[in-house]
Ligand code: SF4
C-alpha cells in the first residue's frame with residue numbers, strides 16, 4: 001500500500017488562507033488504512049480547520065466527501081458539486097491528488113498529506129517501506145527482500161562494511177537489509193545464489209516518466 005502522513009494543520013491553514021469555501025476530499029483505499037486519508041481523517045482535519053478559523057473570527061465552509069480511490073476517474077466521477085468550492089484539499093496519495101487536479105482543471109487542488117512510501121502493514125499504525133518501484137525487480141536474487149528499499153544505500157550486493165550486529169550503520173535502530181537477505185537465503189538453502197554477483201540495475205527505468213499500457 002501507499003503510505004502517507006498528514007500535513008500539519010498550520011500548513012493546511014496556510015494553503016487555504018485565501019479561501020472560505022473548500023472541499024476536503026478523502027481517498028478510501030491505501031491512505032485510509034494508514035489513517036491519513038479516509039472518511040474519518042477528512043472529518044477530523046475538516047473539524048480542526050473549522051475550529052481554528054472560528055477562533056480567528058473567519059468562518060470557513062468545508063464540504064466533506066470521500067471516494068473509494070482518487071487514482072481512478074471512475075471514482076472521481078462521484079465527487080459532487082465541486083464547482084461550488086474555491087479549492088479542493090485532497091487527502092489522497094500524490095497520485096490521487098494529481099488525479100483530482102486532472103479531474104477538476106479549473107479548481108486549485110491542494111495536498112493535505114505528504115506521500116511517503118510503498119509499505120507493508122506490520123501492525124496497526126506501523127508500516128515498513130518495502131519497494132521503491134524501481135521498474136526492474138531483483139527479489140528473485142535477494143530472497144524476496146528488496147535491497148533497493150531496505151538497504152540504506154540501495155546496494156545490490158551486500159552487506160557493506162558498516163553492518164554491525166545485524167543493524168545498519170546509517171541507522172542503528174533498523175535492521176541491515178543485507179543481513180536480512182543473507183539470513184533468509186541461508187534458511188532457504190540459497191547461499192550460492194547469495195554469493196553470486198548482482199550486476200548494475202538500469203535505473204533509467206525508475207527515473208523517467210513511466211506508464212503501463214494494457215490496451216494492446
Ligand atoms: S527490486 Fe525494485 S521493484 Fe523489486 S521490490 Fe525492490 S524496488 Fe520494488
Ligand code: SF4
Pocket residue numbers: 150151152153154155158159160161162163164167168169170175176177178179
Ligand atoms: S549496513 Fe546493511 S543496510 Fe546499512 S547500508 Fe550497509 S548493507 Fe545497507
